[in-house]
Amino acid sequence: MTAGTTTEQGSDVREAVHAAARRARVASRTLALLTTAQKNEALHAAADALLAAADTVLAANAEDLLAAQSAGTADSLLDRLRLTKSRIDGIASGLRQVAGLADPVGEVVRGSTLPNGLEIRQLRVPLGVVGMVYEARPNVTVDAFGLALKSGNAALLRGSSSAAHSNAALVEVLRAALTGLGIPADAVQLLPSADRSSVTHLIQARGLVDVVIPRGGAGLISAVVRDATVPTIETGTGNCHVYVHSAADLEMAEAVLINAKTRRPSVCNAAETVLIDAAVAETAVPRLTEALRGAGVTIHGDLPGLVPATDTDWGEEYLTLDIALKVVDDLDAAVEHINTWGTGHTEAIVTADLAAARAFSARVDAAAVMVNASTAFTDGEQFGFGAEIGISTQKLHARGPMALPELTSTKWIVWGDGQIRPV
């Protein structure tokens, strides 16, 4: 009986997810044709509506917080879940900021006139239906909606069950704002989060969903990537390195390393390993270990006085005030270590030597390479995109910080006057 019931519930969840995806597809046909002015008007209307409904949203958030507290959730997670009047202001401002960004849809990427007179153009078009799977923070619900709408896509949002009330309240406000402007409310839909299977049904809704972007811990991301039949974009895992080259200015190296490690240890662009060139190890190791310890960092490595390191440390994304330290023979060894253990996110070199900077940039296999700069700069806002939907660590479609153009596909449009192709 229990098994039967579970299967039945599973099948209900599947049908609910597929029905939502079909409604999203219908809505996406309209969204793709909205003008930039219409989309911007909708983003401002949604921002206004969020401010007006702040009390309702906060009441829903209080329910989630109460349930999380009862379940003994850690304070740091409660803080990620918590909304305040000021955070809602920030979320609404985010929507207005997206309204101010350039619309990627319709951009002509390339084109030419063929010898037979055919005029061909490759235009950016929306992807269609974009699925997002994410954890606690309710602000992602609104951010994802805003970026999806501006790029002409319908969003299927699968937030965490711990934020279910908050997300439901937010999405209700957004949908009402769209309806008020005659835009299909199904531009944004929240998928059921009580049952984990909704994630599986979303990532296997091939043909109904055009892409799924997971945002969250390494476990979530690898599960999504493993089980998905819908195309996915892997985001976020960052085992980032700082390599202190033999020609490094050690004062600069110290500043870059401390910033990369300690600015926000829990984010994906934080440094997790420092590689020190053997040629400068005698002075660099004491100086950098002292600076790291002074900043409260625990150092793992195979030098005396460090917490003994194993291969696990080289592959680890600590996301805490821990770092692995290794002395490497030369640039070749640094590149080899990084290409073996890195996750292809961000790798930094500190050097005054031009040839070393060029060789490291060319040979390290990563979304971003920093020469004499902190790994913390790999970020959509920092790169000047004005927004970020995640940082891709895969090579297909998008690599590095993703913003509006990364939420588009392309279409070739060919105009002629009756051309036929010779046999």
Place this chain on the structure above:
Amino acid sequence: MTAGTTTEQGSDVREAVHAAARRARVASRTLALLTTAQKNEALHAAADALLAAADTVLAANAEDLLAAQSAGTADSLLDRLRLTKSRIDGIASGLRQVAGLADPVGEVVRGSTLPNGLEIRQLRVPLGVVGMVYEARPNVTVDAFGLALKSGNAALLRGSSSAAHSNAALVEVLRAALTGLGIPADAVQLLPSADRSSVTHLIQARGLVDVVIPRGGAGLISAVVRDATVPTIETGTGNCHVYVHSAADLEMAEAVLINAKTRRPSVCNAAETVLIDAAVAETAVPRLTEALRGAGVTIHGDLPGLVPATDTDWGEEYLTLDIALKVVDDLDAAVEHINTWGTGHTEAIVTADLAAARAFSARVDAAAVMVNASTAFTDGEQFGFGAEIGISTQKLHARGPMALPELTSTKWIVWGDGQIRPV
């Protein structure tokens, strides 16, 4: 015992595929750093070597042909498998043509100087290790090698078992040519084809292989896409439509339709359905059905005198001298039909009306839209790319004809002088 033996063989095949992928990864590090001149020299050397080894290659091909004939293979398939001196000349010319194409690697896609002085550039870089799964034609082996090499990638080729001897001979020639120039021979490797499981191991070698591109029938492509954990690019299925609008010049419509249907019925850009606007049906239906019949085409539809059509016909990629015909109420109905039944490959409208042309181009969801031109133009050569590795019908990474730039990813390179990010 049998089961045990099979598993053991399966595990051997898995290890063989993974070992090849690891060798390809090592080779790819070198390939990524080759200059354009080095890559072009290698392509010409490979072309020379193929011509020099023509007799050996033809002897191997004769073995495949003999085995295929004994197995009762159809003449059309034998022709696809057959190599001749003249076809080898053509294959070698293809390599020289790729040498003449622009090198996509290193192209700066975008860049800027940030307010804090950081100089950021997004460059094209090779994908790394590219897997290809394909059927009979041995020329694909050399074409794929050439495009992969020019874009700095290592190629893992899984051809069909029916072409095993031909492919082995070709790859041996290519590898020897590379070795002669000091380029890693593992830039091109042939995977075992005797056991179907090598396809599965290739498409599940996540982390070892960066992308797999299947080329072949719908069954192969959907199996690859379904079982892959490595990112894939779906290619080729084309249920293409020609819509004869109420404002169509019927002479142009007839020429476009006959070319789209009959030029080469077996290719993915051939038309499979003609939609005729009700406003012109009275004259267009008799004229176009007569022209189609005159060209030897069997017409399926729900009008009297046609082979009765079911929903299967609307969704069918015949790839033969068959076509489905439907009268639609108006442009809305044509777009709705296409977006319901199309495969997102190429859709054509014939019309003299500008508003209709714009609306159809904007609303049809496909890799390519033809206005007053044959669907047969969706092709890398025709678009001026000089080569084609396949036609993507998915929306992520590449859509439409794929050539060299589509075999690249990107990398952000950021140069600074010690910048750190404020908290």
